[in-house]
Amino acid sequence: MSKRPFVMSREAIVSQILPFSCVDGPGSRLVIFLQGCNYQCKNCHNPYTINVCDACGDCIAHCPQQALKHVKIGTKDHIVWDKNLCTQCDTCLSICPKQSSPKTTTYSIEQLVAIIDAQRHVINGITVSGGEASLQLPFVINLFKTIKSTAHLAHLSCMIDTNGSLSITGWHRLLPYLDGAMVDLKAWQQDTHRYITARDNHKVFQSITWLAAQQKLYEVRLLSIPTITDYDSEIDALANYLRQLPSTTQIKLNAFHHHGVEGVAVQWPACTQDDIELLASQLIQRSVNNITLPTIYLNEVK
């Protein structure tokens, strides 16, 4: 795991801020993608968000714009990225031996709140995503708490997009400031989950169950990968589980596509609209309601 050269509750390593998203929770949302993930999903669409940069410096010489520099702060090495020089050619990402990104920015609570404040009229809320946002939990708690206690921001909903690996103790700490969570259920069977993510899924089930009991489970997301995920072979058990969830929880079906994917998953078949519709019909037959289908299928966009 990475070292964190900063005060965890006051600063966060951010891979990207998306000022507008309409697919990360209800309404119009600002999304903060935090760097670093404890899963190693073979099918990750943003693999460079998994690891935190260890400042090895291998990328510096390769940057065609000289947008990357090495600096020492105290005794610690850092790579500094100049946004204004960068042309987003992503050479650094392909060079990185750690599958990380030097293109991250450290934000303080105050800096993020200022950004959110500037667009408070245009959004319904914010979503922290990742990477795995819960790895920077002290910061997330502090950010949500600040929003909820600032009069002109308090109406913004605070959501988290998570792989569900956070412990119940962790969820307890976030609960007072959390409006809802979107949780990935990447596979039904332990083995399948471990094959895809390199982690167990029992914490995911615990998180889903606990969040549902607190009325904070906004969405469960199923990313369907033909021949890899086990949603169809385990359809009865899966449907039985999803049926127990609150009627307010959306079941979002996502279709695996190859955009951004590296390694073995490049060979995996993409999921088509037909595949998704078949899965949806199987769930509906088993009385799972509140299913949301993708608006577009990237694989089929010519």
Add this chain to the structure above:
Amino acid sequence: MSLQNRITHIIKDPHLSAKQKSHYLALEAENSLDYVEVSAQALAAKQAGIICDMFEGHAPFKPRYVLPDYARYLSQGSDYLEMSPAQDFDDALNALMVLYHHVPSVTNIPVYLGQLDTLLMPFVSDMNEDAIYRKLTRFWILLDRTLPDAFMHVNIGPTDNIICRTLLRIDAELQQIAPNLTFMYDPLITPDDLLLQATNNICLCNKPHIANYPMHANSFDERGFGIVSCYNALPLAGGANTLVRLNLKQVAMQSSNITDFFERVLPYYCQLTYELIEARSAFLHQQSHFFDSFLVKEQLIEESRFSPMFGIYGMAEAVNILRGISNDSHSTPKTYGHHQEANALGLNISQALDQIVTTTPVTYGFNQRALLHSQSGISLDIDVTPGVRIPNGFEPDPISHIQALAQHHQYYPAGISDILSLDETIKANPQAMMQLCKGALSMGFREFTANVANTELMRVTGYMVKRSDLEKFSQCGSRTNTTGLAAEAAANTGMMQRKARVIAHEQAPICYE
């Protein structure tokens, strides 16, 4: 081509309808006359493409846009048209349709059909919802089929009423290009669920366009205003006598630096713009006898409520040129729409224009002034961006886009057509569309116009075309006048190659092949 050849070419065109041919023939006839009298400098600036009269014609005999007081007409009837005051709903629809055929405009088709819900609500009486729905559906079809021009504009809102709701429902069901539709939004009057119905419609068919009602209302007087054609806001019972626009890109190219632009070149070309405005409106008001028409005699319009529109375009290129940045690289972080200093310079230009236009008197104008307008382009514009927009395909995310342009809106009372491109994921989230809309309006947007990718109805600035029509047009023409403009725009501007996008223009001077 000689005049005879051009006329022959129009007459023998295999794709134009007889009516469309008549329109182009009339333009040729008018343009065979000498141009209204202007100085050599103004003529040179016009020929160089620095100022542009929108190809309105050499001898203006009708105003560009006319906004009759339809409420007055419905209550008093018309001596000239031999119409009695409307007694019921059917009477009102019939009477409106009659008058529409007598309201001229630059396109020969009325650009303003009235604030339809306010006009029709007094006639609803005890009609049930289904009857209203059936009558308005027929009316909507009749408008599209008999007045086929997407510049023709209906206004509804900001109040919640059954006509407003039913028209939104019908507009989403029929997905016609005509009429164009503006929904007035007032945060103090309009309920959220009505705005949500309107923004739902945008997700389905890129209509309506949402106008900031209090902001527009403050720009005019108690008699009111209307939104017409490509989002031009004008006084009700009046209109625009002419529109002359200034190409800011060209003005910047004539300037040696930013100071020179503000102190010498911009004032000089504004003066020439005014000269052209004065010459064109003088001809219309003094020689054409338009203002002797029954519309004036029956007080449906007043001559004093017509203003010239002072249009501008090419702001993006002007800013980049003045900052020494190539317009080939619109996407770099230093360009207009992306860089704070570039955006600040753009805003200074809008402020300078506002200062000029609000202090320069005109002979024929609402309060003796022209109205500043961010002009949405015409189909012949190449390498120059409409109004104050960010170039097609190089817009930042929607939020940064709104933040970059919000401050401009206060300076353009006659309308500022900007289009927010959104990818189609928003179709599943109309709540997000609604919040964007509310947010943009509260941050100073005068109007909110969105274009969702991959919808069948797409916006070509102010008006709509059907994607499938655009593809068919080159083979077989179109019964709709504006499809030709869009096809030309698509060919000239690369509109179709660009992202979720739109361009802008309003009238084209020539006959299409």
